[in-house]
Amino acid sequence: MSATSTVRSAASVAAGEAAAPIIELKGVSKRFSKKLDFAGKIAQKLGAPVKDETVHAVDGVDLVVRKGEVVGLVGESGCGKSTLGRMVAGIMPASAGEIFWHGKKLDTLTGAEARNAKLQTQMIFQDPYASLNPRMRVADIVGEAPLVHGLTRRGEWDAYVDNQMRRAGLDPAFKRRYPHQFSGGQRQRIGIARALAVQPEFIVCDEAVAALDVSIQAQILNLFMELRQELNLTYLFISHDLGVVEHLSDRVVIMYLGRVVEEAPAEEIFARANHPYTQALLAEVPRIEARKKSFAGIKGEIPSPLNPPSGCHFHPRCPHAFARCKLERPALREIAPGHKSACHLNDAA
Amino acid sequence: MSQTQMQTTSMAATAAAPTLEVRDLQTHFFTRAGVVKAVDGVSFTVGRGKVLGLVGESGSGKTVTGFSILGLVDAPGRIVGGDILFHGQNLAKLKEEEMRQLRGNRIAMIFQDPMMTLNPVLRVDTQMIETVLAHTKVSKEEARQRARDTLGMVGIPSPDERLKSYPHQFSGGMRQRVAIAIALLHRPELIVADEPTTALDVTIQAQILAEVQKLCAETGTAMIWITHDLSVVAGLADDIAVMYAGRVVERGAVSEVLDQPLHPYTHGLIGSVPSRNKRGEKLRQIPGMTPSLLSLPPGCAFRTRCPRAQEDCARDPALSELMPGRLARCFHPHLAAQGSAVRGAAAEGNPA
DSSP states (O other), rough: OOOHHHHHHHHHHHHOOOSSSEEEEEEEEEEEOOOOHHHHHHHTTOOOOOOOEEEEEEEEEEEEEEETTTTEEEEOTTHHHHHHHHHHHTTOSEEEEEETTTTTGGGGGHHHHHHHHHHHEEOOOOOOTTSSSSTHHHHHHHHHHHHHTTOOOGGGGGHHHHHHHHHHTTGGGTTTTTTGGGOOOHHHHHHHHHHHHHHSSEEESSTTTTTTTTTHHHHHHHHHHHHHHHHTEEEEEEEEEEHHHHHHHHHEEEETTTEEEEEEHHHHHHOOOOOOOHHHHHHSSSSSOOOOOOOOOOOSOOTTTTSSOSSTGGGOOOTTTHHHHHHHHHOEOOOOOOEEEEEEEHHHO | HHHHHHHHHHHHHHHHOOEEEEEEEEEEETTTEEEEEEEEEEEEEOTTTEEEEEEEEETSSSSHHHHHHHTOOOTTTEEEEEEETTTTGGGGGGHHHHHHHHHHTTTEESSHHHHSSOTSOOOOOHHHHHHHHHSSOOHHHHHHHHHHHHHHTTOSSSSSHTTTOOOOOOOOHEEEEHHHHHHTOOOOOOEEEESSSTTSOOOHHHHHHHHHHHHHHHOOEEEEEESSSSHHHHHHEEEEEETTTTTTEEEEEEHHHHHSSOSSHHHHHHHHHHGGGGGTOOOOOOSSSSOOGOOOOOTTTTTTTTOOGGGGSSOOOEEEOOOOOOOEEOSOOOOOSSSSSHHHHHHHHHOO
């Protein structure tokens, strides 16, 4: 039954609009600014050209995640993918824009609704060493939240925790241990068990397999896919690893310097990438099938988000850039059903 | 014994010898908890202008192998056996002073974290000129010239200005380029690169790989590329050596090993990498985890996780040539004779 539901969800993703969105972002931005210190303020008073430094970590992003789908969010370091993930998970407020949870605006939810929304969205972090409290036993790490939120009672607590651990592939016999007594892969399983213990419908995975060895990474990826089938979960899977994203995702969103540059179903984006950045990224991903290839490399560095280039953020490195790219920010526009891209070249054609 | 050794080395040297030949290298760490055999019988060769990919997961001994070649193993670790023949000269037996003459001159190393190579409180030019002057008698001006040319060679724009910068003023990718430039200053015959692109972004990694490819082809430098990433090795290396628990379990040409792995571990490792043609399918995972080097099972170290393990695996398999140019350390390898080894294996291994 779970298998058919995944098939159905995959089909509905292909159809486009069928499933209801769990979360919807409209023009969401996140800015971090560093206020001037005392000396800076004096310098400013005296007419020195100093200002507050502002990083546009996320800059006007629209994103929809529908029930049952796996959305892969890809980008290089500093592109704002983790910040976006944190805003989606409700850990961080947005500076601008609106986030809708099941069609309701997130910041207008009443207390009980807001708590439910938070509980239904859980996050799995990159570093399984830093994201677990080293002074708590595994049973408490996994079992604290469900007890607090009334998902289980004291009497049933032990069995509940055992169940959660078993589901994440951990032996419940280890529940009295501390995180440092586990290997990296097992710790990541603890993080997964903790996230699933409050019975969420939506999971944000922030580079959840990046720190693991290849063989362990495969185990965790398989676990993610099994859990998705079993519990009908929805994932936002954040990663810099295109191979992992391609393997897991129904839909892929590519970010560059705080903006979404392309968004399409996974097959579509890997077969017909439209944005020059996506094309470059795909061309340069080392693949096990490619032998003795000659690496070319797009020129230049990723610019600092403190001082991003004008117009299209990618234009200084883009092989097809023309005058308009420097001046005008390209809009994310649909170029094929379900396939959006933010590039001026699409208008010219 | 030393005489026969001399003979073999001189013979090897005449027959267009490989730049580096490692024979049965053993590096052990004598800790309080016991002897950790981090490297336990590793052999491989690297020829002029060739790239050897040394692949393994964390704790497999690939980095210690690299450190052993450069003579950088610190106490409680020690090279306890084997030969490291660099143009016929046994590095394992050299005195520290002789090793210093080679290190940074004819053999260089690039580390994963460029901040480990670069001194944060010295300008890049100071560090590079120092390296030049350590091995050649040239004037400071000539040394600066050479530093500038090398920076240009690795693709750093406006090298004259960048020479005057401190390491923290460079981005991660640029910093790694500086580290590579320092390794290249003396046009070494051998470079050991330890996960040099692991910390970098995909587009930056591609730039570095492009530079490295060009340099190996142009200067004839032999390279040992240590990594856990099979995909990088697939695109870059000529030969591959797969390590598991301190031993090379499989060796051969990249395309052959990746297309038709003989050892079950290599097989499992390749199956673990998500790739285009396996989208959405379950990955063929290796069960269990890497064993602690302190408590390795006797016999084949992989047998507790191996789907093909049988009774005789309790004995130690030797690294033997199973097919022309293909070595593996296994009693039950995936041989072509058993019919399309790669696909048949999963079905074949499971019921056992």
